[in-house]
Amino acid sequence: MTLPADGGTSFRSDASAQETQDLSTSGGHIAVIQRVLVRQLKMISAQACGANGKMKDYHYSGPVEHKFSPYAFNGGTVLAVAGEDFALVASDTRLSEGYSIHSRDSPKCYKLTDTTVIGCSGFHGDCLTLTKIIEARLKMYKHSNNKSMTSGAIAAMLSTILYGRRFFPYYVYNIIGGLDEEGRGAVYSFDPVGSYQRDTYKAGGSASAMLQPLLDNQIGFKNMENVEQVPLSQEKAVQLVKDVFISAAERDVYTGDALKICIITKEGIREEIVPLRKD
């Protein structure tokens, strides 16, 4: 009996040829059936084995795509308000990922100079790196120009830093709050790739969509008539920021734990910490 070149299927015909031979010679039906079964078993296992005799896997064995994302969303909300002679930058202190909490005490406001504070929310890794880069650039400027950077200058510089990574952006929502050269409050808000503008008030981060409309109404007096448009005082601004964050913590799961407010005046930077919901 010659071995067929393609292995597998041709065994069957050989099995039947063998069978007829056996019937005439040994005369035992059982022996014949056994031999046929063994042949068929060998046939099945021949198909199951690969070229090297090992068992083939009965599932997909080609290239598999795994998605790796270089970004993560760590939550957090920041808010900045500019007044006549002061500026406020506030952020919650919760650091989360998915449904878990990494830290209840991770504030998102970073002091840059005596007159400027930046709030960064989004991907915490990029927030840390970005603030390190900004601080390094501030030192370089101070050493070459013998003065601190002004808020407007920091904003312009940040815009170029962010656009430098246009094709692999820093996943950070920045808001700078500080005093300008004339001592008036200034707020600069950014998008992740560096577009910025000067504002009176701005909310960024996970609960920004909940905070911004309330600020538009209470500070910008939008959508209201017959209201006395008093300029915002420092006490009223702080109280408004606290109330607005209490509301945000009620409805946004990523905002909570505590609120840190940095109040920037010509005397310096003062901090206030207020507890928020922890659940």
Next chain:
Amino acid sequence: MALSNVLEPAVSGFNFENSTRNIVLENGSEEGKIKAPTPMKTGTTIAGVVYKDGVVLGADTRATSDEVVADKMCAKIHYIAPNIYCCGAGTAADTEKTTDMLSSNLTIFSMNSGRNPRVVMAVNILQDMLFRYRGMIGAHIILGGVDCTGSHLYTVGPYGSIDKVPYLAMGSGKLPAMGILEDRFKGNMDLEEAKALVSDAIHAGIMSDLGSGNNIDLCVITKEGVDYIRPHRESIYNYKRQAKYKYKPGTTPVLTKSVNQLELELVHETVQMMETAGSS
């Protein structure tokens, strides 16, 4: 509406008529891509414990829709029968409707046979239905009850799997809750101990999980009856806003005003006396 039922009998099972249209909408042209609305999930912590005289079930009360809290006082412990209650985690609509259906089935059975339903019956009906829908119904359920054979606590997964256990937690906050249960559970606890255990387990879920929060509901089921405590423990975070955000009339500008008179004709007048405390 009622007439349409007569003309066409309701088709059972899921209706997939819109699936091709939805695929086209979601993969539409660059400006025309429309995202499907996400169903509201409860993102929950639920727990149950068997104690000496019965079963204690507990749940938090927060319902989330992605990252926004949709309901701060949502009821997750559902009535199935006078002696059987269940907690549901997963998609809110699925848990509501599944438990309603289960409850109606068991009520019909009670009326037919004159007996209180047993917990195993509820479990079997639930498992059968969830398996038939092959996991498309996203309901993770903890069923607890006391019947003539004793106190029972079961969990039914969305694909139809069952587990009969003395203590259990489900939902997105189940890992912290299970930690507390594994630490402090013992057999034959008394009522106050069991209530404290379940309450602390849910509290752990509320503090560690962003999808759970607000208050804790408890339900104690015994042979004598049911004690549905809602809320058992209220959230301690009730920070009040300092300012009043009220608007005087006239704040919203009135742009146009048009008054349409409705021509009404007095056809019939009846007077019905109300029963008040003063009347004899």
